[in-house]
Amino acid sequence: MLAPVLFLGHNWYLTVDGKIVSGNPPPADELEALKGMDPDYDTETAGAPGDPVRLTDENRAEWEAAAAIGGHTLDRLSVL
Numbered sequence: 016m017l018a019p020v021l022f023l024g025h026n027w028y029l030t031v032d033g034k035i036v037s038g039n040p041p042p043a044d045e046l047e048a049l050k051g052m053d054p055d056y057d058t059e060t061a062g063a064p065g066d067p068v069r070l071t072d073e074n075r076a077e078w079e080a081a082a083a084i085g086g087h088t089l090d091r092l093s094v095l
Contacts, residue, residue, distance in 0.1 A: 019031060020068070026038045028063060028064060033084030033087065038064055040062035
């Protein structure tokens with residue numbers, strides 16, 4: 016099982032230990048093939064360096080704590 020990473024946008028993620036990392040998305044043709052096999056496939060988070068999650072009201076406190084570990088705030092990271 017992969018550790019969760021918070022999707023920040025534009026291929027950037029926050030790890031549970033507060034690091035900002037980039038993903039490694041597959042080439043465009045491979046993304047299209049994956050989307051063709053599964054219409055619900057999230058091409059925006061393809062290649063995430065962990066199990067990608069999106070920020071919700073329910074997980075906000077958890078991700079604010081992770082951001083703080085790395086010396087960040089979610090408000091500042093959301094503009095990446």
